[in-house]
Amino acid sequence: MYGGGYTGEPEKNQPQAQDDPVLLAEFEAKIDRGEKIEPRDWMPADYRKQLIRMIEQHAHSEIIGALPEGTFITRAPGFKRKMALMAKVQDEIGHGQMLYSAAETLGKTREQMFNDLLSGKSKYSNVFNYPAITWADVTVIGFLIDAAAIVNQVINSKGSYGPYCRALERICYEEAFHLKQGHDAFVALAAGSPMQRQMAQESLNRWWEPIMHFFGPSDKMSVHSERLMRWKVKLASNDDMRQQFLNTYVPKIWELGMTLPDPNLKKNAETKQWEFTEPNWDTFFKVINGDGPCNKERLAVRKWAEEKGRWVRQALINPKEKYTLPYA
Amino acid sequence: MKIISLDPRISRISELPGQDETVIVDHQEGWITYEVFHQKKTGTQHTHVGIVHAPNAEMAIIFAKESFARRGATSNIWVVKSEDVTALDYTDSDIFDTTAEKTYRDASFYKTRDKIDQLKGNEGHE
Amino acid sequence: MSNPEYYNAVKELLYKMADDELIMGHRNSEWTGIGPVLEEDIAFGSMAQDKVGHAYNFYQLLHEMGEADPDIIAFQREEKKFKCCHLVELPIGEYDFSLVRHFLFDHAEYLRFEMLSNSTFEPLANLAKKYKGEIKYHVFHANTWIKQLMNGSEESKARIQPSFNELFATAYSIFEPGPFEDTLAREGVFAGETVLQSKWEETVSSICSANGIILAQVNDKSLAYGGRKGYHTEYLSPLLNEMTEVLRSEPGAIW
Numbered sequence: 001m002y003g004g005g006y007t008g009e010p011e012k013n014q015p016q017a018q019d020d021p022v023l024l025a026e027f028e029a030k031i032d033r034g035e036k037i038e039p040r041d042w043m044p045a046d047y048r049k050q051l052i053r054m055i056e057q058h059a060h061s062e063i064i065g066a067l068p069e070g071t072f073i074t075r076a077p078g079f080k081r082k083m084a085l086m087a088k089v090q091d092e093i094g095h096g097q098m099l100y101s102a103a104e105t106l107g108k109t110r111e112q113m114f115n116d117l118l119s120g121k122s123k124y125s126n127v128f129n130y131p132a133i134t135w136a137d138v139t140v141i142g143f144l145i146d147a148a149a150i151v152n153q154v155i156n157s158k159g160s161y162g163p164y165c166r167a168l169e170r171i172c173y174e175e176a177f178h179l180k181q182g183h184d185a186f187v188a189l190a191a192g193s194p195m196q197r198q199m200a201q202e203s204l205n206r207w208w209e210p211i212m213h214f215f216g217p218s219d220k221m222s223v224h225s226e227r228l229m230r231w232k233v234k235l236a237s238n239d240d241m242r243q244q245f246l247n248t249y250v251p252k253i254w255e256l257g258m259t260l261p262d263p264n265l266k267k268n269a270e271t272k273q274w275e276f277t278e279p280n281w282d283t284f285f286k287v288i289n290g291d292g293p294c295n296k297e298r299l300a301v302r303k304w305a306e307e308k309g310r311w312v313r314q315a316l317i318n319p320k321e322k323y324t325l326p327y328a
Numbered sequence: 329m330k331i332i333s334l335d336p337r338i339s340r341i342s343e344l345p346g347q348d349e350t351v352i353v354d355h356q357e358g359w360i361t362y363e364v365f366h367q368k369k370t371g372t373q374h375t376h377v378g379i380v381h382a383p384n385a386e387m388a389i390i391f392a393k394e395s396f397a398r399r400g401a402t403s404n405i406w407v408v409k410s411e412d413v414t415a416l417d418y419t420d421s422d423i424f425d426t427t428a429e430k431t432y433r434d435a436s437f438y439k440t441r442d443k444i445d446q447l448k449g450n451e452g453h454e
Numbered sequence: 455m456s457n458p459e460y461y462n463a464v465k466e467l468l469y470k471m472a473d474d475e476l477i478m479g480h481r482n483s484e485w486t487g488i489g490p491v492l493e494e495d496i497a498f499g500s501m502a503q504d505k506v507g508h509a510y511n512f513y514q515l516l517h518e519m520g521e522a523d524p525d526i527i528a529f530q531r532e533e534k535k536f537k538c539c540h541l542v543e544l545p546i547g548e549y550d551f552s553l554v555r556h557f558l559f560d561h562a563e564y565l566r567f568e569m570l571s572n573s574t575f576e577p578l579a580n581l582a583k584k585y586k587g588e589i590k591y592h593v594f595h596a597n598t599w600i601k602q603l604m605n606g607s608e609e610s611k612a613r614i615q616p617s618f619n620e621l622f623a624t625a626y627s628i629f630e631p632g633p634f635e636d637t638l639a640r641e642g643v644f645a646g647e648t649v650l651q652s653k654w655e656e657t658v659s660s661i662c663s664a665n666g667i668i669l670a671q672v673n674d675k676s677l678a679y680g681g682r683k684g685y686h687t688e689y690l691s692p693l694l695n696e697m698t699e700v701l702r703s704e705p706g707a708i709w
Contacts (some may be wrong), residue, residue, distance in 0.1 A: 006411040066487035073483055076702040077709035078525045079510050083503060097395055097492040101379045104361070110381060111353040113333040118351050131334050135700045135709070149400070174399075185709070195709050196411040245610035256694050295329055296347055301338055303486065304343040306353050309490025309612065311358040312549055315606030316383035323410045326361040336696055337484050340545070380493050387602065390595055391493035394500045 002194045019044045035130055036162040039105035039328060042160035051161055052106045053122075059099035060117045064298050066092040069141055071132040073170050084181040090143065091174045093245055098170060102163040105326055118303050126211045126284060129292030136196075136203035142182020144207065144249060148214045150175045151245045160232035164328055183252070186267040190256040197258075203251065213287075216244040219280070246274040338400060362388035364396050364407040374406055382407075460641055464575055465516060466537070467644055471566070471683055472512035473538035476528055477690070478559055480697060481503030501556070502549045508581075515577050516523065529698050533691050539627035539681040543690045547617075550603070550610075554617035556624040557596040558612030558658065564668050566595045566654045575644035597661060604665040611666075618667055626651070626676035682694060 013257075025043050030037070037043055066089045073089055076082040092302060102108045116122035127145055132138055150172065157168035177240040191198035216238040246268070263278045285293070329346045334337045345351055359381050365374035377396045382388035388407040397405060416423070431437040479550030481534065484503035494567065513524035521527060541559060546552045567589055570582035603610040629651035638644040662669050 030422070035417065038418055040415070050409060063487070063492070067335070070337070070487040071333075072700070073486055074336060074696050075699045078529060079506070082709055083506060083510075084484060086483050086499065086506065087501050090503070093487060093489075093495045093499070094395060094398075097380075097496065098378055100492070101361075104379075109355055109358055111355045111358045120351075135703075154438060170378075191702055194707075195704050196707055196709075213366055234608055254529075261345045297333060297338070297344075299329065300329065300344040303349065303351040304341060305353050305488040305688055307488070308488075309465055309549065310353075310357065311607070311609045312358070312490040312494075312603075314354075315603055315610030316387065317356045319356075321354070321360045321383075322411060323358070323360050325632065326410045327363055327413050328376055328379075328413060337488070380494065381491070383602070390598055391593065392498060395493055397495075397678055398500055431568040 003121060014246065019203065025131065031070065031160045031230070036165060038323070040161045044231075047231050047233065048106050050228060050231075051164065052103050052108050054233065055099055055103035055106075055161075055164055056116070057111045057123055057125070058107065059096045060101060061128060062092045062096035062099060064124045064302065065116075065129045065145075066096075067129065067298055067301055068128055068132040069138055069296070072135055075135070076138075081185060083137065088178050088181065091178065095167075095171050095174070098167040099164075101326060102161075102167045102179050102249060105163045105328065107325060109323075111172070111183075118299065120290065123288060125214070126287050126292065127214055127293045129298060130207070130210050131286050131294050134275060136186075136199040136205060137207065139182060139185040139189055139200065140203045140207045142178060143186040144182075144253075145214070146175055146178040147249050148245050149178060151241050151248075152215070155236045156227050156243065157206045157260055158232070158235055165326075177279070187256065201258055206256055208261050209279050209282075209283070210240070212276070213247070213281075213284045215239075217281055217284065218278070227256055243274055246276070251273070272317065281301055331366070359383045362407040363410055364388075364392040365408070366396055366402060367404040367406075368401050369403045374404065379410065380407070381439040385409075457638055459634070460643075461519060463632075463637040463641070464578070464643055465519060466632050466634050467520065467638060468512050468516050468519075468677050469504070470537040470539070472509045472516070472527075472706060473536050474542050474559075474563075474618075474628070474636070475505045475512065476509035477504065477536075477538045477693065478542040479507075479509060480693065481542060481544075481546055482552065482556065483651045485549075485552065490549050491699075498556075500587075501592050501595065504592070508585060508588075511581055512603075515581070518577075529701050531693055533686060536684065536686065536690065536694070537682050538686075538690070539630065540678055540687050541624050541627050542685050543681070543687045543693065544621075545689055548613070550613035550617045551620070553596070553599050553603070554614060555625075556592070556598050558621060559628070559659075560589065560592040561657050562625070562628045562650065562654045564589045565657065566650055569645055569650060569653075572642075577627040578643070588611070600661070600667070601665050604667060615667060618662070619670060622669055623672045626672060626675040627681055629654070629675070630679040630682040632682055 015186070022265060027043060037047075069087050073085055076085040076110065100113055104110055113122065113146075117124065120149055132141065153168050153172050154177065155171060157165050159165055186200060189196040219237045221237045225234050246265075250260065250265065262277050264275060267274050287294070290296075296318070329344055330342065331338060331344050338344075351402075360387070361379045363379055364384055366375050366377045367374045374376040380388050380395055382391050385407055389405060390406050392405050481500045482498060482505065486502065489498055491510065509528065510524055513521075513527045516527065517523055527652040541555060544555070565586055567582040571579055573579040574583065600614065603614050608628075614643065629645045629647040635646045639646045659669055
């Protein structure tokens with residue numbers, strides 16, 4: 001799973017000095033023709049940098065995302081939910097594995113990416129800094145966060161970088177299962193006892209703001225990313241993705257008789273656009289900068305996992321082997 | 329530090345690294361990479377599906393199986409050290425350009441019907 | 455075949471196998487998302503899922519024999535009714551501990567399933583055959599890790615051997631004989647725990663000696679017994695409480 005919205009660094013909107021204008025023109029022509037860029041292809045330095053940044057954040061989001069859901073891995077109620085949750089959390093790690101690999105083809109090793117995650121230098125999707133308090137939170141994550149992630153990932157899979165597109169294709173296939181099982185588990189609560197319905201409703205209320213934050217700040221306030229669009233690194237605006245998500249999933253929530261904690265949420269019949277109360281973006285930036293409810297725990301757990309696993313990895317190092325960047 | 333987590337697994341951990349504790353993963357701990365090739369069923373091609381990090385080929389096979397073949401049909405998997413792959417640069421991919429005149433390599437270039445018809449003198453059965 | 459002793463014997467066998475698989479799978483799933491290497495996290499998670507899947511199918515067989523629904527058996531039975539062995543109940547410890555337990559348990563499972571694939575109780579024979587491939591991978595995984603870590607660093611050697619010291623005697627809890635050993639053997643359902651135990655000892659000791667692992671002589675194997683009779687370690691009860699926490703929060707609800 002993944003949320004975009006903060007992948008682009010402020011850019012100067014001009015080719016970097018070291019980029020050969022002839023090669024750059026060829027590169028852009030290639031992308032215009034709909035061709036993909038492959039790892040050992042020539043690419044502008046900034047294209048490489050932005051892609052590493054984006055894919056790496058996506059990968060971090062997967063392995064950090066495994067933690068809020070993992071909160072209930074030992075407590076899932078009944079065989080069906082237990083098996084599904086075990087498989088789903090495992091898939092998130094698998095997605096991380098594939099995405100780190102895709103980023104690695106661009107020249108940054110997995111270990112460097114881990115280290116930037118652990119030091120706080122590199123970010124991950126904000127939504128995973130929120131706690132899964134009840135079982136209903138796991139169903140909301142599985143249903144709605146995965147749904148939002150699919151919107152993002154399906155769009156990104158049409159991007160220009162070959163390995164990222166290929167990884168996303170595999171990921172989207174698995175996300176379809178995630179969304180289905182999440183929806184199924186959410187519907188079970190909505191159709192359940194008054195206590196279960198209440199649990200689901202409270203969870204929706206808790207998660208609505210993080211979900212509205214998921215696609216990042218409104219295009220009106222986010223950095224100009226025309227060049228990333230031209231290079232097919234970014235393919236849709238934050239607002240477009242949010243609209244697409246609301247359009248598909250708000251009706252699926254409402255049809256269950258559940259409510260969303262925004263009295264202004266409605267689809268404008270004329271513009272066909274969803275209207276909503278702007279979420280508090282100060283909260284969003286505060287959480288990104290480390291001050292969310294679970295930031296400290298998430299990073300502490302990842303640090304613990306790396307530290308505890310170190311002897312296993314070290315034991316099997318063969319110093320004669322020479323590391324080379326993966327091919328694809 | 330000790331965290332009372334919502335996740336009972338985390339609560340069981342007696343000591344978690346604190347915020348200012350630096351944890352660094354050494355580059356060698358990532359081992360090397362193996363390219364993974366997956367064959368759906370016998371009689372089909374092995375297809376490149378991704379990579380795994382592994383210390384050696386045996387472990388790479390163990391990892392590749394669950395990383396890339398835990399869903400759907402699989403009959404076989406290969407792993408190849410990334411280092412052992414030889415490839416051309418994309419900047420040289422113009423060597424694959426085929427000029428239009430090389431139609432003599434294609435079946436459609438060879439048109440014999442007319443001659444045979446002529447030989448038969450255009451008479452009799454079609 | 456309609457004699458009640460036969461069915462009771464089969465049920466007893468199924469219960470202990472299913473409970474072992476459920477608790478082992480549950481324990482191993484605790485590593486999901488926090489394992490030592492991404493690829494290994496995925497592999498270990500898959501095997502945990504396989505185990506819980508096996509448990510479900512054994513409970514399903516029991517259900518077809520008149521017992522309660524798998525969800526009820528697994529999530530609503532009191533601790534004393536569980537027949538799992540002590541080995542699977544222990545907390546996950548560090549990764550060496552979990553790997554060594556996986557090695558000891560899965561070899562027994564592999565051999566048990568091999569024996570059961572000729573069982574006269576056909577539904578069980580069919581399941582044993584069905585899982586052959588899965589458990590073959592589990593054993594391959596376990597053997598490879600043990601071999602490589604014993605040929606790895608000083609630290610890995612210094613971790614694996616003590617984990618064997620700690621777990622080997624408890625592994626005999628797997629082979630605690632049940633009340634129906636004779637019936638099961640006579641009817642050709644299962645040749646018995648004693649037969650399984652000696653096959654297991656042979657395999658495990660040959661792999662261990664090939665990798666420089668010393669296995670202590672276990673004089674009184676029955677010290678690890680009790681699980682099959684419903685007497686468990688102090689770790690099972692909290693595990694079950696945790697596993698059923700959500701389910702218990704609204705009895706009778708569908709999740």
